[in-house]
Amino acid sequence: MEFKVKDITSSEKEVEVTLAYEEIKKEIESEVVKQTKQIQLPGFRKGKVPIHVLKKMYGNALEYEASEKVANSRFWKVSEENALNPIGQPHLIDIKFNPGEELFFKVKYEVVPELDVKDYKNQEIEVPKLEVRNEEIEHELEHIIKANSTNEEAEIVGNDRNYLINVTLQRIDDSDNPVEGIKTETLEIDRVNNEIVENAKGKKAGESFSFTFMDEKVKKNEDGSEEKMSEKLKYKATINSIKKIILPELNEEFIKKITKEKAANESELRDEIRKDIQSYYEQRTEEFIHDKFLHLIVEKNDFNPPQTMVLNVLEDMLKREGETAKKQKYAFNREDAYKTLKNVAELEVKWFLLKNAIQKKENITTSDEDLKDLVKKDAEKTGLPEDKLLNYYKSSRYNEKLLDKKLFEFLKENNTIKKVDTEKLIKQETEETK
Numbered sequence: 001m002e003f004k005v006k007d008i009t010s011s012e013k014e015v016e017v018t019l020a021y022e023e024i025k026k027e028i029e030s031e032v033v034k035q036t037k038q039i040q041l042p043g044f045r046k047g048k049v050p051i052h053v054l055k056k057m058y059g060n061a062l063e064y065e066a067s068e069k070v071a072n073s074r075f076w077k078v079s080e081e082n083a084l085n086p087i088g089q090p091h092l093i094d095i096k097f098n099p100g101e102e103l104f105f106k107v108k109y110e111v112v113p114e115l116d117v118k119d120y121k122n123q124e125i126e127v128p129k130l131e132v133r134n135e136e137i138e139h140e141l142e143h144i145i146k147a148n149s150t151n152e153e154a155e156i157v158g159n160d161r162n163y164l165i166n167v168t169l170q171r172i173d174d175s176d177n178p179v180e181g182i183k184t185e186t187l188e189i190d191r192v193n194n195e196i197v198e199n200a201k202g203k204k205a206g207e208s209f210s211f212t213f214m215d216e217k218v219k220k221n222e223d224g225s226e227e228k229m230s231e232k233l234k235y236k237a238t239i240n241s242i243k244k245i246i247l248p249e250l251n252e253e254f255i256k257k258i259t260k261e262k263a264a265n266e267s268e269l270r271d272e273i274r275k276d277i278q279s280y281y282e283q284r285t286e287e288f289i290h291d292k293f294l295h296l297i298v299e300k301n302d303f304n305p306p307q308t309m310v311l312n313v314l315e316d317m318l319k320r321e322g323e324t325a326k327k328q329k330y331a332f333n334r335e336d337a338y339k340t341l342k343n344v345a346e347l348e349v350k351w352f353l354l355k356n357a358i359q360k361k362e363n364i365t366t367s368d369e370d371l372k373d374l375v376k377k378d379a380e381k382t383g384l385p386e387d388k389l390l391n392y393y394k395s396s397r398y399n400e401k402l403l404d405k406k407l408f409e410f411l412k413e414n415n416t417i418k419k420v421d422t423e424k425l426i427k428q429e430t431e432e433t434k
Contacts, residue, residue, distance in 0.1 A: 003078055010113035011306040014093070017071075017078055019103045024070050031066030067097035071105040085111050088308030110306040115357040119300035121414040125292040128426075129419035130281035132274050140273050144258060145247050154244040157200045162245040164190050165200060167237040172210065174234065186240070200239070208238045285419075293411050297358075298350050305349040314338070314345035359407055366402045374402060 002018040021028075071092060079086055090109035097103050157163050168186045171179040191197050195211035203209055212234045219227045248254050255269050263269040318337055325332035358364070371393060379386045393399075 001078075003082070005082075005084070008108070009304040010115070011110050011304055012108065013084070013111060014106055014108050015075070015078065015084065016106045017074060017104070019074065021098075021100050021102055024067075024074070024103055027070045027073070028063055028066050031069050032062045063099050064097055067103055068092070068095060071095055071103065071107075075105070075107050084109070087112060087306060110308050112306065112309075113303060113353065115301065115303065115353060117297070117301050117354055117357045117361060120293075120297050120358055120411065122416075123296060123300075124416040124418055125289065125296060126418045126420045126425055127285055127288040127292060128422040130285055130422065132277045132281065136277055137270055137273050140277065141270065144273075145250065146245075148248050148254070148258065150246045151243040152246060154242045155204060157203050157239075157242055158244070159201055161191055161197060162247060163200070164188055164243040164245055165237075166240040166242075168240060170236045170238070172234050172236045176210065176234075176236065178236075189237075190245070196237075200237075203239055205239050205241055208236055210234060210236045289412065289417060290408060293408070293415070294347075294351050297354055298347065301354055303350065305346055305353065309349045309352075310342075310345050313348055314341055317341045317345055355404070355407055358410075359403060362410060364403065364406050364410055366399050366406065370402055370406075371399060374398075 001020075001023060004016050006014045006016070008014060075090060075092075078084070086109035088110050090107050092105060093108050094106035095104070151164055154163065157165060166186070166188050168184050170184045171182040173179055189196060191200060193211060193213055195213065196209075199209040199211050212232055215231045215233050217229045217231070219229050221227060250266055250269075252264050255263050255265060259269060259272055263272050318334060318341065321337050321341070322332050322334070372390065375386050375390045375393060378384075379389050382389070
């Protein structure tokens with residue numbers, strides 16, 4: 001037997017095998033016998049037709065058909081003996097059989113590539129510098145107060161903004177006539193639109209007012225570009241009911257209640273809000289850093305991932321997307337989803353293989369002690385028993401998450417992370433993608 005392996009890409013290979021007829025004679029004959037057992041001719045019982053009769057009728061056709069089955073079984077034998085380690089379904093792309101002489105065949109298959117990852121250390125990445133602004137604190141404070149508000153029936157819309165009005169809306173034209181083909185709709189408005197605020201003042205239930213607003217839309221052109229469009233719409237609102245929004249007083253009792261005793265006055269409440277927003281920003285920054293490292297390392301070490309793995313990941317994505325669409329009752333187009341998610345699946349497989357290669361190269365591992373230490377810390381935070389938490393982490397393959405966390409920490413320690421102005425970074429990345 002002769003065989004040679006040819007590298008097509010890092011994950012695709014071809015193997016060529018040549019076998020002398022004497023090496024496969026018994027296998028060919030055995031396969032031919034199996035075929036003859038299924039043949040029935042007039043004057044003979046099924047499977048009892050003499051070989052010389054079949055040979056006269058079919059020539060070498062039976063041997064040719066047998067050669068494909070022999071090639072398939074021989075590929076797996078060669079694969080096992082020579083550690084070819086194919087994944088997915090190999091494809092027989094060429095076969096030449098000369099009865100009595102030799103069998104040649106070529107098989108294309110995929111493997112998990114062996115990657116020598118480079119340029120994952122001593123690099124610089126830029127992430128947005130996220131800082132809490134006073135306006136955000138004010139906005140969150142307003143949200144907290146409003147979320148804890150109550151309301152009571154009112155006869156008339158007052159001068160402040162703290163009213164909730166239930167209205168029936170009718171689209172009208174510039175002459176205040178109803179627009180044909182557009183149905184009325186009923187909804188509650190808390191008067192965030194300035195025109196609504198001004199035109200609703202002093203109105204009672206049963207009375208009407210009109211207002212306008214700009215409807216902003218994005219139109220996709222045939223060339224793929226996007227165009228912002230705006231349209232001025234006018235409505236007539238008929239008031240069905242009015243409620244006065246009663247905002248809670250920002251006193252010690254209220255502040256202690258909503259913060260569970262963490263704060264006792266407005267100053268302390270603002271500090272708690274700042275901490276919460278900053279904590280969220282720190283989490284977002286970590287996500288930015290992780291995403292930056294992922295794309296940087298893939299870009300520096302790009303390769304063709306095994307399509308077998310990509311299609312498996314893609315199929316899982318499509319399944320989840322389909323289940324979500326079914327639960328949330330929206331249309332699911334598998335073909336469109338396939339096109340959208342294909343690149344995402346490829347990126348996921350690339351990163352999976354690259355991160356495994358880095359972990360192996362840098363000897364980044366986890367131990368039972370690492371998991372136990374994590375369980376101890378989390379048990380103190382959550383109040384859950386350590387043994388139950390440990391069993392849960394083991395069953396949910398938390399070791400893999402812990403390993404990813406160690407890799408992430410390694411990358412942060414061995415690279416430079418530069419925080420830059422958010423708007424500058426967005427502008428820079430937009431220009432790079434053009």
